[in-house]
Amino acid sequence: MKLLVCGGAGFIGSTFIKNFLKNNLHDSILNLDNLAIGSNLKNLESLKNNSNYSFIKDDIKNQYTINKLVKDSDVIVNFAAESHVDRSIANPKPFIDTNILGTYSLLEATRTYDKQFIHISTDEIYGDAYGQSSFNENSQINPSNPYAATKAAADHLVASYHKTYGINCITTRCTNNFGPNQFPEKLIPKTIIRIIKNLKIPLYGDGTQIRSWIYVYDHVHAIESLITKGTSGQVYNITAYEEITNKSIVEKILDILGKPYSMIEYVGDRPGHDKRYSIDSSKIEKEIGWKPKYKFDDALKQTVEWYLQNKSWWDPLIDENTLHPQPWTIK
Numbered sequence: 001m002k003l004l005v006c007g008g009a010g011f012i013g014s015t016f017i018k019n020f021l022k023n024n025l026h027d028s029i030l031n032l033d034n035l036a037i038g039s040n041l042k043n044l045e046s047l048k049n050n051s052n053y054s055f056i057k058d059d060i061k062n063q064y065t066i067n068k069l070v071k072d073s074d075v076i077v078n079f080a081a082e083s084h085v086d087r088s089i090a091n092p093k094p095f096i097d098t099n100i101l102g103t104y105s106l107l108e109a110t111r112t113y114d115k116q117f118i119h120i121s122t123d124e125i126y127g128d129a130y131g132q133s134s135f136n137e138n139s140q141i142n143p144s145n146p147y148a149a150t151k152a153a154a155d156h157l158v159a160s161y162h163k164t165y166g167i168n169c170i171t172t173r174c175t176n177n178f179g180p181n182q183f184p185e186k187l188i189p190k191t192i193i194r195i196i197k198n199l200k201i202p203l204y205g206d207g208t209q210i211r212s213w214i215y216v217y218d219h220v221h222a223i224e225s226l227i228t229k230g231t232s233g234q235v236y237n238i239t240a241y242e243e244i245t246n247k248s249i250v251e252k253i254l255d256i257l258g259k260p261y262s263m264i265e266y267v268g269d270r271p272g273h274d275k276r277y278s279i280d281s282s283k284i285e286k287e288i289g290w291k292p293k294y295k296f297d298d299a300l301k302q303t304v305e306w307y308l309q310n311k312s313w314w315d316p317l318i319d320e321n322t323l324h325p326q327p328w329t330i331k
């Protein structure tokens with residue numbers, strides 16, 4: 001099987017590629033990534049002598065290249081996205097371009113050449129679950145910020161291409177991921193790095209926002225299973241049912257590193273900040289037999305250890321936003 005993986009130089013995509021090639025020795029992957037924010041080819045250094053892996057620097061919006069590469073692949077797995085909510089609030093335009101128009105060009109190629117398309121979406125498209133039961137795949141789509149809205153638009157496009165043109169596709173909606181190689185601007189790596197550097201930890205609002213977390217290895221295993229076992233046209237939620245407040249996450253990391261809670265600094269809240277994300281993933285468990293393997297506390301300890309051992313990976317990526325984040329202001 002030949003896979004075209006888009007956005008494979010990012011956090012989840014690179015983890016997917018390494019794990020997939022380890023588990024499927026006779027398959028090959030071409031990774032297309034435009035090396036935007038969040039990407040890092042160092043994530044894939046271990047594959048430099050693997051003849052089943054290759055890389056091309058290009059953009060998913062480039063219909064000409066996408067057509068050529070899709071034609072020559074069996075499966076397209078799209079991780080490529082603008083993925084940071086804060087950036088989408090400051091400037092939604094790149095999110096509209098990549099997350100909507102990029103998905104459109106992949107869908108056009110998929111329908112032209114009749115391939116399988118795996119669309120990696122997010123639980124954020126359901127919006128705030130505060131005071132409600134967990135969302136399932138049939139729940140209303142109700143995004144609260146530009147990132148989530150562009151991902152939701154892409155989900156609708158994928159569904160429409162299945163209904164209208166009969167394309168072979170699967171959509172996944174996963175909760176918050178964490179693990180090695182996550183870009184320093186996201187909550188868990190940012191907290192670890194700031195503690196290592198003895199800097200205060202900024203927390204939005206009162207820190208009681210609840211997110212549901214999954215170790216990235218559980219997420220990529222679910223995607224790998226869906227390629228062969230999923231049903232075309234279906235949506236699958238993916239969660240490890242680990243719902244935790246942002247404050248509690250930061251406190252857990254402070255505990256692991258033996259630092260005081262007085263390092264927490266409360267800053268202005270993010271506009272449109274959802275209070276809780278919560279999804280139900282019994283569908284993938286029943287239909288595919290996938291289940292998360294990792295417990296949050298163990299996986300968090302492994303992640304902290306990875307950042308302690310891999311300063312050379314994250315140190316060159318540190319920017320102003322990681323070192324000197326300001327209380328929230330819309331630019």
Ligand SMILES: NC(=O)c1ccc[n+]([C@@H]2O[C@H](COP(=O)([O-])OP(=O)(O)OC[C@H]3O[C@@H](n4cnc5c(N)ncnc54)[C@H](O)[C@@H]3O)[C@@H](O)[C@H]2O)c1
Nearest residue numbers: 007009010011012034035036038039059060080081176177
């Ligand atoms: N991180 C999470 O917690 C999470 C949870 C659920 C779903 N997702 C989804 O998973 C996917 C991957 O997320 P991530 O956290 O690995 O993000 P990431 O930002 O680490 O990686 C995204 C990758 O896409 C590439 N990219 C961006 N625009 C591109 C373009 N126009 N053409 C080609 N490549 C482009 C970037 O260079 C980067 O390598 C995204 O679609 C995201 O919406 C993420």
